[in-house]
Amino acid sequence: MKRIAVQGIVGSFHEDAAVKYFEEEIEVVECKSFTSVCEMVDSDQVDYAVMAIENSIAGSLLKNYQLIRDYHLRIIGEIYLHIQMNLMVSPGVKAKDITNIYSHPVAFQQCMEYIEQYFPDAKLHEGMDTAAAAKLISDERPPNAAAIGNLRSAELYNLEILETGIETNKKNYTRFLVLSKHGNPTEKANKASLCFEVGHFYGSLASALNVFAENEINLAKIQSVPVIGKPNEYTIHVDIEWGKPHNYDKAIHQVLKSVSSLAILGEYERGELHMHDQ
Numbered sequence: 001m002k003r004i005a006v007q008g009i010v011g012s013f014h015e016d017a018a019v020k021y022f023e024e025e026i027e028v029v030e031c032k033s034f035t036s037v038c039e040m041v042d043s044d045q046v047d048y049a050v051m052a053i054e055n056s057i058a059g060s061l062l063k064n065y066q067l068i069r070d071y072h073l074r075i076i077g078e079i080y081l082h083i084q085m086n087l088m089v090s091p092g093v094k095a096k097d098i099t100n101i102y103s104h105p106v107a108f109q110q111c112m113e114y115i116e117q118y119f120p121d122a123k124l125h126e127g128m129d130t131a132a133a134a135k136l137i138s139d140e141r142p143p144n145a146a147a148i149g150n151l152r153s154a155e156l157y158n159l160e161i162l163e164t165g166i167e168t169n170k171k172n173y174t175r176f177l178v179l180s181k182h183g184n185p186t187e188k189a190n191k192a193s194l195c196f197e198v199g200h201f202y203g204s205l206a207s208a209l210n211v212f213a214e215n216e217i218n219l220a221k222i223q224s225v226p227v228i229g230k231p232n233e234y235t236i237h238v239d240i241e242w243g244k245p246h247n248y249d250k251a252i253h254q255v256l257k258s259v260s261s262l263a264i265l266g267e268y269e270r271g272e273l274h275m276h277d278q
């Protein structure tokens, strides 16, 4: 059975993403941090990792871009998950009693409008993941606390749901990357994640990006990530998509002339973003 490292525990969105991506029975290996997730892959203790990289409300997880490069991990796939957040309490706790809320920092960011409107004075406690927050409430049964997380964690840890769908926008999606130590070449690849650096002169980034346009390569995402220890310097991460593999090969060949330190982090099959109309 494949072993998959995720940050968090059973009932987290990461576990959900891993189960949905692999579509077979897997062993989910719970890790305390994204760094230990990467260490598990690097030391061959797991086959793959699943790691959030961006959310449609909270934005990019910059630290995870950095980790992928530091550990030289390969991106072999991606999956988008529709994220619905719920306010959960141990049985009997009422909304008026809540003075403390437990969740994951990214989950808090997704629910900030709701929290500011209904619990502006609540103390927010950031934990490892939403399921760990649900478990903590379940184990300790504080009379004045709630957790924010998914419906499965409420069920797993016997919590009552006070409110569902508390995310700021219903079209709330998190994109997760599937990572491994070695590449997994696939004929089906129609997307790649690259990173590179460009000089500090006019047109340097534009000329690199033009190479993609000229070869009919769609730029799905661009993200600059600070180079730690070099203020004002950035690594540019791009996700690109193509129809004809030949165009991709040509673009990679040509872009080498416009950039430095080009790294192909992975070539993989594009994940579908199934929009939920609500």
Ligand SMILES: O=C(O)C(=O)C[C@]1(C(=O)O)C=C[C@@H](O)C=C1
Binding pocket: 007, 008, 011, 012, 013, 014, 015, 052, 055, 083, 104, 106, 107, 128, 129, 130, 131, 174
């Ligand atoms: O806390 C969890 O359940 C997670 O899996 C973490 C995480 C994240 O890192 O973004 C995953 C998806 C949601 O965007 C909220 C939190």
